[in-house]
Amino acid sequence: xxxxxxxxxxxxxxxxxxxxxxxxxxxxxxxxxxxxxxxxxxxxxxxxxxxxxxxxxxxxxxxxxxxxxxxxxxxxxxxxxxxxxxxxxxxxxxx
Amino acid sequence: xxxxxxxxxxxxxxxxxxxxxxxxxxxxxxxxxxxxxxxxxxxxxxxxxxxxxxxxxxxxxxxxxxxxxxxxxxxxxxxxxxxxxxxxxxxxxxxxxxxxxxxxxxxxxxxxxxxxxxxxxxxxxxxxxxxxxxxxxxxxxxxxxxxxxxxxxxxxxxxxxxxxxxxxxxxxxxxxxxxxxxxxxxxxxxxxxxxxxxxxxxxxxxxxxxxxxxxxxxxxxxxxxxxxxxxxxxxxxxxxxxxxxxxxxxxxxxxxxxxxxxxxxxxxxxxxxxxxxxxxxxxxxxxxxxxxxxxxxxxxxxxxxxxxxxxxxxxxxxxxxxxxxxxxxxxxxxxxxxxxxxxxxxxxxxxxxxxxxxxxxxxxxxxxxxxxxxxxxxxxxxxxxxxxxxxxxxxxxxxxxxxxxxxxxxxxxxxxxxxxxxxxxxxxxxxxxxxxxxxxxxxxxxxxxxxxxxxxxxxxxxxxxxxxxxxxxxxxxxxxxxxxxxxxxxxxx
Numbered sequence: 256x257x258x259x260x261x262x263x264x265x266x267x268x269x270x271x272x273x274x275x276x277x278x279x280x281x282x283x284x285x286x287x288x289x290x291x292x293x294x295x296x297x298x299x300x301x302x303x304x305x306x307x308x309x310x311x312x313x314x315x316x317x318x319x320x321x322x323x324x325x326x327x328x329x330x331x332x333x334x335x336x337x338x339x340x341x342x343x344x345x346x347x348x349x350x
Numbered sequence: 351x352x353x354x355x356x357x358x359x360x361x362x363x364x365x366x367x368x369x370x371x372x373x374x375x376x377x378x379x380x381x382x383x384x385x386x387x388x389x390x391x392x393x394x395x396x397x398x399x400x401x402x403x404x405x406x407x408x409x410x411x412x413x414x415x416x417x418x419x420x421x422x423x424x425x426x427x428x429x430x431x432x433x434x435x436x437x438x439x440x441x442x443x444x445x446x447x448x449x450x451x452x453x454x455x456x457x458x459x460x461x462x463x464x465x466x467x468x469x470x471x472x473x474x475x476x477x478x479x480x481x482x483x484x485x486x487x488x489x490x491x492x493x494x495x496x497x498x499x500x501x502x503x504x505x506x507x508x509x510x511x512x513x514x515x516x517x518x519x520x521x522x523x524x525x526x527x528x529x530x531x532x533x534x535x536x537x538x539x540x541x542x543x544x545x546x547x548x549x550x551x552x553x554x555x556x557x558x559x560x561x562x563x564x565x566x567x568x569x570x571x572x573x574x575x576x577x578x579x580x581x582x583x584x585x586x587x588x589x590x591x592x593x594x595x596x597x598x599x600x601x602x603x604x605x606x607x608x609x610x611x612x613x614x615x616x617x618x619x620x621x622x623x624x625x626x627x628x629x630x631x632x633x634x635x636x637x638x639x640x641x642x643x644x645x646x647x648x649x650x651x652x653x654x655x656x657x658x659x660x661x662x663x664x665x666x667x668x669x670x671x672x673x674x675x676x677x678x679x680x681x682x683x684x685x686x687x688x689x690x691x692x693x694x695x696x697x698x699x700x701x702x703x704x705x706x707x708x709x710x711x712x713x714x715x716x717x718x719x720x721x722x723x724x725x726x727x728x729x730x731x732x733x734x735x736x737x738x739x740x741x742x743x744x745x746x747x748x749x750x751x752x753x754x755x756x757x758x759x760x761x762x763x764x765x766x767x768x769x770x771x772x773x774x775x776x777x778x779x780x781x782x783x784x785x786x787x788x789x790x791x792x793x794x795x796x797x798x799x800x801x802x803x804x805x806x807x808x809x810x811x812x813x814x815x816x817x818x819x820x821x822x823x824x825x826x827x828x829x830x831x832x833x834x835x836x837x838x839x840x841x842x843x
Contacts, residue, residue: 263714270673270717271680271697272710285773286715292774293662293728299735306733307740309594310564310790311551311815316593330452336687343682348693 258287354379355520356837359577362523363420366412373412373423376523377405377467380425384469384521387841389502390492392516394430395438396470401425404467411465420580422465427522429513430471431478432458432568433557437468441559442476442486445704448685455557456589457526457568464584469522473512476706477676478528478561481536481779482768483511485708493541493762494519494839495805504762504805507537513571514541520838524572524581528558530565531664532758532783535795538571539757539808542797542839544825545571546578549816550790551596553582554589562671563594565664565787573836575796575825579603582818598816606819607826612646614824617750621657622782624759631756634799634807638754641798641831642824652750654742657785659735664784665777666719666732672709673716679704711773736788743789743812752824753812756782757795761805782810792818794825797834806834 260276263283267274274282328341337344354376357365365371381398408423433439433451440446454462462468476485482505483491491512492502506515510527514537517525527534529547538545546569553568560566570581583604588597618639623632643649681687681700688703690696705713719728746753759781768776786793793812801807811828813821 258718262718266714266718266721269721270677270713271694271701272705272713273698273702274710278710282711282714285711286718288772288774289665289715289777290718293666293732296659296662296666296731296735299656299659299731299738301731301734301738304734304737306730307737308564308733310740310788311549311594311596313551313594313596316590318590327452331683333452334449334685335683336681336685345682346690346693346696 258290259283355383357523358574359420359424359523359572359580360574362424366423367417373405373408373467374402376423377401377425380469380522387519387521389841390494390515390519391489392472392491392512392519392521393427393470394440394442394473394488394512397437397468400437401467401469408465408467418465421461421584423467424523425467425469426461427469427472427513427516427525428458429474429510429526429528431474431528431559432526433559434458434468434471437471439471439559440487442474442488443704443706443709444487445679445686445700446684447487453557456554456591457558457585460584460587461526472516472525475509475511476709477559477672478509478530478533479672479708479712481508481532481776483508484765484768485706487706490765491515494841495542495762497764498803503764503766505540505765505768507540507758507762509533510571511537514538514543517541517543517571517573518839519841524570524577526568526585527571528566528568529787530562530668531787532780534569534571535783535793535808535810536758536779538795539797539806540762542806542834543571543573543836544575544578544794544796545569546582546794546818546821547787547792548582548586548818549792551594552586552792552816552818554587554592554595556589556591560675562668563675564671565668575822575829576604576607578794579607579822601819603818603822606822608823609827609830611642611824611827614647614752615750616642616647616649616824617652617746617753618649619654619657619746619753619755620651621654622755628760630761630801631759631807635756635809638798638809638828641828642754645827645831650750652746652753654746654785656735656738656742660739660785660788661777661781663732663735663739664780664788665715666728667736669712669716670720670729671716673713673720676709676713739785740789743786743791747814752820755810755812757808757810758782761801761807786812791815792821794821796825796829797836798828798832
């Protein structure tokens with residue numbers, strides 16, 4: 256399939272990126288090249304092969320549902336570009 | 351007086367133990383060398399005050415008879431992907447260029463607890479995405495090995511290129527690296543040093559800026575197999591803060607260095623011998639195989655039929671995971687924000703401004719392969735082929751104890767050559783390292799020979815899951831046979 260400028264615009268929106276027309280053209284070409292190259296995976300017979308998710312065949316780790324830290328609000332806010340009263344501040348989203 | 355920069359960690363540890371040198375002297379010597387070596391752009395952030403303070407504390411501890419062991423007082427560098435409390439951690443990106451972690455990664459904490467002295471944070475490709483450090487927001491690092499004209503014109507490799515350049519030039523005694531698809535092993539090969547990517551799950555990933563979570567693994571880089579063994583023993587171990595770290599005892603890695611590999615069976619995968627292979631790399635590989643035979647190992651040809659699919663599988667899986675991991679950089683939590691009229695505009699402006707081209711390219715590819723309608727055709731298929739690749743290793747290890755292969759398809763490339771390469775061509779540099787990354791097995795790179803134009807070439811020793819011991823054992827013998835001069839490649843001036 257062709258990864259064209261329309262696809263790149265759609266994917267960029269999903270990934271919350273703003274691309275200029277020039278960037279769209281550049282990335283469309285490059286990603287299309289990569290997708291053509293990965294096409295070779297279509298020739299592999301994967302019938303009955305389960306997807307590999309964990310190389311160490313680990314099962315999910317379970318722990319008690321308790322607070323293990325807490326009291327670190329000031330720490331969390333330290334790297335916030337904007338905060339007030341111990342909360343993150345974002346642009347207004349409800350009219 | 352001993353030239354302190356030339357010492358291996360193991361040698362310095364002996365001298366420190368005998369009180370013939372102090373950590374302060376050792377640290378001061380490295381800080382001076384770092385200043386001289388700034389032309390290499392290996393460090394993003396130097397932490398000289400912290401280093402001197404760490405060294406003084408170490409010397410005091412030793413004077414009180416409370417030494418913490420072989421790493422106590424040893425100056426090291428940390429890849430700038432490891433969160434270090436109150437020390438800027440950038441992932442070599444613009445978006446994190448002012449990020450001051452309020453916590454310490456598990457691995458750097460363990461190294462701190464072992465008494466190491468932190469010299470600073472070293473360069474990497476942006477978010478570890480690349481094999482050259484060219485994608486770093488802070489500019490590329492230079493390989494201390496020069497080109498034919500004596501210029502610093504070669505890449506140290508990547509992503510752990512700052513680590514490799516610093517270790518090779520004597521700007522630190524050892525460094526942390528991280529390896530997702532070859533990011534420890536390829537730069538080790540390019541700079542003529544050693545480095546090991548341990549088994550996935552051996553080291554905690556907690557506090558390491560995430561790239562591709564099912565592949566990322568921490569590991570040490572140093573100037574000898576023994577030094578890597580010393581460092582890894584401190585870095586490894588189960589951590590309940592990383593549920594993918596594996597709760598299994600960490601063996602004594604130094605005890606693996608027996609110097610005896612008689613009777614070991616070593617596999618040479620025939621699919622790694624590719625058409626048009628670089629002649630120098632092929633020669634060094636043959637030389638390495640001969641070293642193992644001479645040491646009494648049995649070398650056999652093996653087949654790993656899915657090898658050629660590792661690269662495309664890797665790029666689909668790594669980019670998919672990256673697109674998910676990097677969604678956290680939203681302009682709300684991590685220091686950088688570019689304002690916009692709406693929340694979505696703010697997200698978009700922040701991310702577009704904060705990520706470099708390679709990162710954007712991988713987010714686009716990753717988002718695409720995870721999007722509705724394409725998920726099964728790309729992502730699920732890649733995961734299925736990943737199982738076939740892992741099974742190739744499983745089958746191989748039914749008959750062999752370890753595998754020997756090149757670490758990179760070429761010696762270090764020049765920046766001029768790389769400037770004209772398209773993305774797919776640069777991705778081909780990971781051809782020998784991605785299969786073992788996808789299988790999660792441990793693999794070590796060490797320098798074994800030189801190219802016709804005088805650059806180091808490394809080989810890889812690959813082992814079974816959690817069998818770093820055999821990897822170290824074989825690598826140690828290879829290192830001694832190769833007799834590669836692992837003195838720092840000093841910066842002129």
